[in-house]
Amino acid sequence: GPLSDRSLMEVRLGELPAWLATRDFSPQGLLGGVQKAWSSYYNKYINVKRGGPAGISMLLAGYCLLSYSWNYQHISKISFLASV
């Protein structure tokens, strides 16, 4: 279909800037995007009859990575490494 209707997974690498230009970056647009992403993740991995550890473990792993990336500056300082 047309470029603006496709989701991120269906966009080819070369079309990425064009696709980003069509996205809606207003607060409502961003909020809507976040809500859509969360609801699709929720309905696929958590809102099922017999889920497993996969639903929350992926969320926790993402949280670990995010917090590591936020603290990277601090962790990689030589003074911090020496104090361990």
Add this chain to the structure above:
Amino acid sequence: VLHVTRPLHTTQQSLAPLPPLPEKGGEVRHGLIPEEFFQFLYPKTGVTGPYMLGTGLLLYLLSKEIYVVNHESIAAICILSVIIYGVKRFGSDVAAFADKLNEEKVAKASAVKNKAIKDLETAIEMEKKEQWRVEGRGYLFDAKRNNVAMVLETNYRERLLMVYNEVKKRLDYQVAMQNLKRQKEQDHMIQWVEKNVIQSITPQQQKESIAKCILDLKALSKSAQAAV
């Protein structure tokens, strides 16, 4: 009164009944990486592709010190091992317990639904029975009509009898009157005749008749004595 300014229920989507929840979530390998990633790399690199990618990435992060090994890494390893042990050991039990809770909820709801269905079915049967009973209306009215006809007939006959009795009474009266009159006339006439006869008997005739009687008696007594 509902003022409809837009058409209602025109779309296919409706809120009830809800579609049932999917049985299992999306496939995830090792609890962390969705299956789609492996499928995405399969055409180009086969089965071991993602694992090679993971190993290479890990070694790159470690060697370039993008992932720094410090006290927190040891803590992470201990925590992760405990978590993995717990999930592997108690996972199925917890899953069974949760399934049981779910089943109880569903059983309660479906019990309510079944009871409601049964009640409605009994209501339907009673309704059908009532409808069948209505067919007896005809018989009821026939019986009533019969009753009314009988009552009318009875009344008519009673009145007929009454008329007959009254007429008979009047006729009997007339007959009795006639009889009485004739009797009275008879009596009166007899009396009158007797009276006149007795009056007409003069004393002279009386003496002559008495003398004749005595002569007759004498003659008779003579013949009687002779017979004896």
